[in-house]
Amino acid sequence: xxxxxxxDFEGELATVLAARIEGFEELISAERLSGGASQETYRIxxxxxxxxxxxxxxxxxxxxxxSAAATKRAQPGLAAEALMMRCALEAGIPAPEVFWVLxxxxxxxxxxxxxxxxx
Numbered sequence: 109x110x111x112x113x114x115x116d117f118e119g120e121l122a123t124v125l126a127a128r129i130e131g132f133e134e135l136i137s138a139e140r141l142s143g144g145a146s147q148e149t150y151r152i153x154x155x156x157x158x159x160x161x162x163x164x165x166x167x168x169x170x171x172x173x174x175s176a177a178a179t180k181r182a183q184p185g186l187a188a189e190a191l192m193m194r195c196a197l198e199a200g201i202p203a204p205e206v207f208w209v210l211x212x213x214x215x216x217x218x219x220x221x222x223x224x225x226x227x
Contacts, residue, residue: 113138113150120215121152121165128208128221131157147186151224164204167219190220
């Protein structure tokens with residue numbers, strides 16, 4: 109099951125994609141997937157150099173980062189999750205390629221963009 113996302117979200121996402129994905133031409137769709145008890149997951153379809161490509165976006169609920177109290181607990185956050193995926197891939201462990209860890213100026217909240225892998 110998927111959910112419709114706002115045009116504001118899509119506009120901000122398209123801006124980030126244009127700045128961070130080489131050859132980006134167009135955001136075709138952004139669908140929030142059901143599931144994911146603690147984080148949001150989106151299936152992103154874009155056009156890059158004339159070809160369609162799928163990406164995934166992992167994001168904190170509503171794009172809101174963790175509180176200072178949550179940071180003190182053993183919750184590493186999405187930037188750490190992205191780093192672990194990058195390290196796994198570099199070590200030869202199958203993992204999606206992480207393209208961009210969101211920054212405050214991206215106005216999408218805490219999260220990261222990565223390669224879409226089926227399954």
